[in-house]
Amino acid sequence: MQTSASNPHQPEEVNNHVHSTYSFSPYSPTQITEAAVEAGLKTVGLMDHDAIAGGPEFLTAARSNGIAATVGCEIRVHLNGTPLEGKRVNNPDEPNIIYIAFHGIPANQFEATDQFLKPIRAARLKRSQAETEKLNAWLQQRHGPTLDFATDIQPCSRIQEGGTITERHICFALAKKLIQQHGNGEALTTFLNEHLGLSPSKKIAHQLHEESNPHRIYDLLGFLKAELVPHFFIPSGTDECPSARDAAAFARSIHAIPAYAYLGDVSESPTGDKRAQTFEDSFLDQLINTLKELGFQAITYMPPRNTHKQLQRLQQLCHHHGLMEISGVDINSSRQSFNCPILLDPAFQHLCDAAWALIAHEKCAAQNETLGLFHPENPLIDQSLETRVQHYATIGRNMNPHQPENIKELL
Template identity: 50%
Template structure:
């Protein structure tokens, strides 16, 4: 039950929302409940869990939201292959792989969480097979450094929630490696010297300052960041099409369960929020071809992160979404202790519609769990005759007005009949 006295100590809510927070069920310092707590502590009105290859955080996220009175939404993120599409073989939004694309599935109805868990289990098993092979490759690299070999189960899997439906990512491997480095060389100049002289990596700028600071509370995450950007390619193994399913299959599954499959727009970047991606070109050069192809495949929306891109980039995305009637869903990719839960950019007038879309997403999720026909995109939705924008406005009103401690009561705000 909620504690009125504890809730009274929280700051006033702003209009900020974030639909893309990773939890310990993929890689993050935050449990699902902690992610909701820190989001609310930052003043957010709504928060969404979004884990790689896992929806294990969903139930705890939803329950924590009810306790705090914070609106929640749940989904998952995964990589898919674009074989057979008009964009086959292209490098789109994935810095590590061509033809393999990150997509998000938002607004999973609570009634379908079990279906998603079963759908993802084979992908998690396939990924862990590759994770073991990558750990073996990493060991071949670090043994000459005088480091002991990492044991996958003891040093990597133990950092994850894999026993409870979580996934294991390359970040887990790098975190385990980071702990081994700090254990052997300590923090500060000695470790920086080892990284530069023995591992042949450049450590400069703010990352160098962070690694020279012994009392840095984010030390392992900062070390992980530089390893991911510069060292991971040495042991990385490209995933295959058993691990990264056909985009057609995943989009169809998402549509079948009443969720909202979205292409995760990256855009040409100069610097990533987590400091682990180099400046690089992605899909901007062929965005006019990509967006209609997403619509053709069956995507229902485009997700993007306002702090990552320029206003000009995102206004272009917005124009294309409007032209092809695709929902816009925002979020800030939180997976490091150094990141802030706040996203003040969303309060700019150019992005105010993303706040409405978040409330519509939340209403869609709650209503679809009650009746699949009440999905925003169901052909038999009572509001199907309205434009997507008008449906989003209507759903957005319901989502914001509902009692967040008892979200199931949203149906009383609608014109729908059970």
């Protein structure tokens, strides 16, 4: 493969982890591309839970809006039979189940991906219905409003169009009812405290009291996600969470890049949906060793969420084990900014390069699977991962986002 010379890098921001209305988000796939352009991003990535249905709309909108785009999906997998079985890793809700991402899914593999995800969505739908019943019983004991799954929760989703329903949808539907019944401010926080036994922090209380707050329902959702979910959560089964090894193998079979989603010990969540809690940092070396053995090819992480010390350690382990580093800020609330200024720091230039490499990988693999970044027959496979990423990043940057199919001219 040949690449044309690229211009010296200009400061750029990218985001490979934006959720759409096909999982949970205020943004449709088209609106994501519009918001990304408005924010000045150079690339943007769709990342829905258990769903790929937004991919075609997203890529069409990205082409129209002239922004480079990549498509992935996020799923949960189990660790049965691994050295990490039973550990709480990167999932606040339950041990032994971890979040992973399929990055850079070629467009010609969307149908195969959807077939893989369909039974996962079906199992999750049944569990979400059972969780709603459990929540209603809890709410009735406290004289709270109850939810009808068909009329309150499903309309918040795109379940009929290949989307999914998660605990966020349940919390969103409840947040909507609570605001309708109690309005804003004191009446709402009093009900939360005195009837539901949920005490908002000063920060959350201020947000709920703020008269002109356009994000109120998402602020309340984040609070409910952190504080209420433990009261109605039902553990996932293996029908909803395949094994980590099988999921990684499937991702590789469709020429996507299986990535572990690093969380790190949390002090405060940007959206208020996670409590301060310890996760994988105390056994990170063992985790990375296990992930490599299971067939994972990358680690995805969110720089604003972690400390410099956490990131430095993670980057060293990725380099040692030959794992690609991919960044993204988990966008699922209107309060969150699409921008990630930390990526303007030269220390994170490699994450911008990785975003462009993902895009080139995705477009190239759709035309010829052997051109996938990790394919064993890739012409550059004998070169280092860093060299391959740089090579593909150059291709991605030189691609015309209005005509991404013409990337073959750069090969």
